[in-house]
Amino acid sequence: MHTDNKQVRVRFAPSPTGYLHVGGLRTALFNYLFARKHGGKFVLRIEDTDQKRSIPGALEKLTITLTEIGLHYDEGPDIGGDYGPYIQSQRTDIYEEYTQKLLDSGNAYHCFCSEERLNNLREEQRKRKRPPMYDGKCRDLSKDEVAYNLAQGMPFVIRLKYPKEGKTVFDDVVRDRVAIDNSMVDDQVLIKSDGFPTYHLASVVDDHLMKITHIIRGEEWLSSVPKHIFLYESFGWEAPVFVHLPLLLNADRSKLSKRQGDVSVESYLDKGYLPEVMLNFIALLGWHSADDRELYSLSELEEAFSLERINKAGAVFDTEKLNWMGGHYIRNLDVTYIADQSRRFFEEAGIDISDNDRYLKAINTARDYVYCLSDIVEHARMFFEELAFSEEDRDLIGQEDSQRIFSYWIEALGEKAQWEPEEISLLTKQSIGDLGIKGKNFYFPIRLALFGSCHGPDIPTLIDILGRDEALKRLEACVTR
Ligand code: GLU
Numbered sequence: 505m506h507t508d509n510k511q512v513r514v515r516f517a518p519s520p521t522g523y524l525h526v527g528g529l530r531t532a533l534f535n536y537l538f539a540r541k542h543g544g545k546f547v548l549r550i551e552d553t554d555q556k557r558s559i560p561g562a563l564e565k566l567t568i569t570l571t572e573i574g575l576h577y578d579e580g581p582d583i584g585g586d587y588g589p590y591i592q593s594q595r596t597d598i599y600e601e602y603t604q605k606l607l608d609s610g611n612a613y614h615c616f617c618s619e620e621r622l623n624n625l626r627e628e629q630r631k632r633k634r635p636p637m638y639d640g641k642c643r644d645l646s647k648d649e650v651a652y653n654l655a656q657g658m659p660f661v662i663r664l665k666y667p668k669e670g671k672t673v674f675d676d677v678v679r680d681r682v683a684i685d686n687s688m689v690d691d692q693v694l695i696k697s698d699g700f701p702t703y704h705l706a707s708v709v710d711d712h713l714m715k716i717t718h719i720i721r722g723e724e725w726l727s728s729v730p731k732h733i734f735l736y737e738s739f740g741w742e743a744p745v746f747v748h749l750p751l752l753l754n755a756d757r758s759k760l761s762k763r764q765g766d767v768s769v770e771s772y773l774d775k776g777y778l779p780e781v782m783l784n785f786i787a788l789l790g791w792h793s794a795d796d797r798e799l800y801s802l803s804e805l806e807e808a809f810s811l812e813r814i815n816k817a818g819a820v821f822d823t824e825k826l827n828w829m830g831g832h833y834i835r836n837l838d839v840t841y842i843a844d845q846s847r848r849f850f851e852e853a854g855i856d857i858s859d860n861d862r863y864l865k866a867i868n869t870a871r872d873y874v875y876c877l878s879d880i881v882e883h884a885r886m887f888f889e890e891l892a893f894s895e896e897d898r899d900l901i902g903q904e905d906s907q908r909i910f911s912y913w914i915e916a917l918g919e920k921a922q923w924e925p926e927e928i929s930l931l932t933k934q935s936i937g938d939l940g941i942k943g944k945n946f947y948f949p950i951r952l953a954l955f956g957s958c959h960g961p962d963i964p965t966l967i968d969i970l971g972r973d974e975a976l977k978r979l980e981a982c983v984t985r
Pocket of ligand 1: 517518551703722
């Protein structure tokens with residue numbers, strides 16, 4: 505589809521905000537998948553022409569996040585490529601050259617209107633409930649007037665001279681045919697008074713020079729397409745294929761916003777949502793396969809993805825589904841991988857996990873209870889730390905039946921150095937019979953002594969994780985008489 509014989513080239517073009525928005529990750533992922541599916545190239549370009557908003561260190565952070573999540577790009581600021589530089593602030597001379605072409609062909613003009621005049625204009629339009637738009641005052645200044653103003657050193661911007669009549673009609677892979685009245689399209693500022701280009705000019709010029717074949721990005725850019733098409737036409741270039749991804753919504757169907765929860769990918773990774781989970785979950789925000797399958801690895805997505813199956817309707821960022829998926833991956837991926845990914849959380853909590861055998865077994869059990877790895881510490885720390893008992897716990901521990909259970913088990917476990925879980929199972933049954941204590945009267949005290957809580961894994965699992973020596977030590981610590 506739409507790929508003709510040209511090599512597919514797509515780009516992710518974020519502005520450096522200092523974090524990766526989940527919507528940005530979706531854009532990056534869909535571009536990546538489309539490139540992989542068609543043997544094309546995936547380009548990272550940094551759109552930092554809004555100097556006021558540029559955040560130091562943002563590029564480094566972004567490349568770290570993309571790497572951590574596993575979205576490798578083929579060309580980009582840190583790795584280069586044939587179409588660089590890939591940072592827009594390093595391409596200003598290119599934009600200057602193309603702006604001059606637009607001025608020469610009469611498709612752009614100098615605008616000398618003051619900030620104050622523009623503010624008043626906007627205010628008036630707001631009062632009359634009109635969309636804020638430039639009124640065209642400088643559209644038809646004569647060459648002499650422009651030359652005079654420039655000679656006077658008057659500050660100026662350069663605007664697109666967008667046709668006022670008719671409609672602009674274009675095709676979008678997701679939205680089909682889109683028609684926008686030209687009277688609704690503003691004379692977009694292309695070059696700001698600081699000499700920097702706006703996004704619109706810079707991205708069109710770069711998309712062309714970087715030979716981008718498909719523009720896959722969020723729906724919020726759909727209304728800008730007429731301006732971009734006008735730019736392509738003014739330069740005599742062919743426009744790429746447009747693909748606008750549906751909006752991301754909160755559970756209440758409002759536009760996804762920071763106010764209702766996390767929208768930064770880094771914050772999810774920091775909490776220990778696995779990269780696999782984020783990619784799988786994000787892939788389903790606006791795309792689904794013919795059979796509505798839910799679970800995909802990245803390479804399976806590369807295989808299954810197609811632009812035709814992107815929906816028009818907004819996609820709800822459903823945290824319950826994210827957590828379900830998170831738990832599913834944590835329980836089903838290789839336990840050594842989960843253990844490796846979890847390590848930093850134990851280190852942060854200052855828990856000694858140097859006994860690797862115990863660590864792996866503890867993770868294997870604790871992973872049943874969590875959907876992100878930062879939570880796993882709370883379900884595993886009792887295997888490594890000395891148990892802390894409440895007053896109520898001590899009461900139970902001190903009871904005669906509890907003490908009988910502990911003595912029985914200390915003696916039994918002491919009989920040999922190694923115990924298999926099946927043997928512990930048998931011993932459990934046998935001790936229940938021998939002691940004549942059953943149900944919670946048996947399980948609560950012994951679990952409390954071994955695990956620090958009356959509820960939790962079964963006794964064979966607990967002793968298997970702790971090892972016989974540590975289990976003995978814990979039982980002995982509970983002997984009060
Ligand atoms: N810099 C724009 C953004 O951050 C890119 C939009 C586009 O992909 O054209 O959303």
